[in-house]
Amino acid sequence: MFSNYDVIETIEMIEKEHLDIRTVTMGISLLSCVRENAKKTADAVYDLVCRQAEGLVPTAEALSREYGIPIVNKRVSVTPVSLITAAFPQESAAVGWALDRAAHTLGIDFLGGYSALLHKGTADYEAAFLDTIPELLSTTERVCSSVNVGSSRSGINMNAVRRMGGIIKETAARTASADGIGCAKLVVFCNAVEDNPFMAGAFHGVGEGGSVINVGVSGPGVVEHALKSVPDADLSAAAELIKRTAFKITRAGQLVASEAAKRLHVPFGIVDLSLAPTPANGDSVARILEEMGLSVVGCHGTTAALAMLNDAVKKGGVMASSRVGGLSGAFIPVSEDIGMIEAARGGAITIDKLEAMTCVCSVGLDMIAIPGDTSEAVLSAIIADEAAIGMINNKTTAVRVIPAPGKGVGDEVEFGGLLGRAPIMPVHTGDPSRFIGRGGLIPAPIHSFKN
């Protein structure tokens, strides 16, 4: 039985330290929606998503009221759309628009899965699908897109990497009036996972069942608060405390996940153990690293501190959940974390340091605003670097950068809400275009041959 102290601790975590369930995401397979043309397919998609996820928002809200814990986002992920529009790829946006309508009908803020899996090659229908992404992202509000360009097993599809630089640029141009916000809904992955509940990179993998409930927990503020209580502890003791804290956070996620799955008559999938920040004060991963003893996130020592944090969160979380998955690690999105925003404003954190940090945490260069005149080749090269880190280290990496049109270093962009705001960060200006222009496939690393 829990004690009065436990009751107070839980309530303080929720009310003072921003403990919440970050997302309850229902994955839905669209493979049964393929029809003979785009219109009929889009209609079938709309009907299926609305029917399958009808109870998602009311159920999550009821759970939130019963347990007294906020469930911030209710979301849906779907089968990569490129797979169901393969017969009419130029008209893929029709399905994307149907998904946006479904998101509005369901009352959810984001729906992920306008996606393509290109890690070993790009089929003609996939190339045509990619061309529809900028238009889709600029004409919808809630649909998120992701493209997997590499994996540890297959290498990096550099033709897709090259194309994605252009797609990011075009998406920024089409949403220029809102500082290129379309790019905030577009993630380029290496080693994308099929059960990630977090946006913008969520999609429902083809290896998944028909429908599934995945839950993402959060609570950077809870970890920060716990560390504040042991300002002089050595790092082994600090890691132990983070583990214990992660355990409690994850248990809340496991409870909500299993109960939501039961009530929605959908199998429970995974709990994603990520620490996901928001722009609110007291909800920052950067502040945890600073609490460990760094004067500002981005200084030397940041990578080590993050490695320890990430590992301790996983160890505590794995014990607390019957099944973990998704991305499961600390997120370091710049625009969505008040500590990161301030460090970026002061020039304390650079894109190079962020790249190093992605070697030890989930998930990649995330929500970074860069100069609007950044070339397609540089964007592709940023993607290639991140993909290489993921491929070699057998981990998921991603790039979600926003080349804000008309903006340069010294300017700031404001996306609002959970997407936050970010100062424009400088990128290297040397020209990688000959390297990117080569195309082809970077072969899989030798340690991928495990059979």
Place this chain on the structure above:
Amino acid sequence: MKAVVTVSGADRTGIIAVVSTYLYENGINIEDISQTVMGDHFAMIMRVDLSGSGKDIATLAAALEHKGGEIGMSIRLQHEAIFDAMHRV
């Protein structure tokens, strides 16, 4: 179904009366109660059984929150599963 009621805020007269009257009127049995005043801050934790109540937990929680607002206190009613989950291996 078991739940936990927590009440906190500046101390004043009649807090327990307001809460327990509401619980009584709604067929909710109090199984354990622990209350303290630190300085002028009032804190109370109750374990209650909702099985005799005809209302669902969300309705009861909202009503108690409203009652709390009327007397300037924060009152929460939560399913005990959240505490069990977080604090037991």
